[in-house]
Amino acid sequence: MDGKKALYYGAIALAILIGISVVLSVISAIIGLVGTVISGIVSLAVLAGIVYVAYKAGSWLLGGDDAGSLDSIGSGSSSTSLDAGASRQDRLRQQYVEGQISEAEFERRIGEELETEEVDEIDRELERER
Template sequence: MDGKQALYYAAIAIAVLIGVGIVVSVVSALVSLVWTIVSGVVSLAVLAGLVYVAYKAGSWLLGEGGSPSLDSIGSESASSTSVDAGSSRQDRLRKQYVEGQISEAEFERRIGEELETEEVDEIDRELERER
């Protein structure tokens, strides 16, 4: 093997090494990009799940879970149902006022009517018990 042939093989070997290095770098960059995207999506999914759980827990703790089921309505006594209904109507009025759906005057008028209705209901229950 003469010097020219040795230089030729050396040049080919260096070109192959450079080519392999470039291919490895590109593949590594692509894998890194895919990994970044996948980890970002997973992180967002976990964050969304945590926010959803926090929202549901907050709704449950604050009692804003919606209306009771039909089974629970049938099992309650009439007096507790009317008291709960009065409270939920007051809560709805408060929520409407806070959200700006009704004015302060309208809120006070409706709450006053609600409290008068509750007092009349309470008096009626007392009279029923005395009979």
């Protein structure tokens, strides 16, 4: 084999090695990018889980009714009994939906709330007439 052929084959081998190196670098970069995206998604999912657990724990510690308990704490006597009745009914509906109370218990408690609400409404009307 003469020197020109050896040089030719050497150049081809070098070109193939450079091509393989470029392809492997691109594949490595793609795998790194995919790994970064997956890592970001997992981190966001874990963060969302932590925020959800903190929200539920705070809700549980504050009494279970997020909006109702904050409204009743902040508003004091300015909230009407209609708002309180609606809040109690919403709380009962939420307990029923979450399975904390049975259907019979839900119906019994809602009935009591409606009776209490009617009595309160009659008392308000009598008070207005005076």
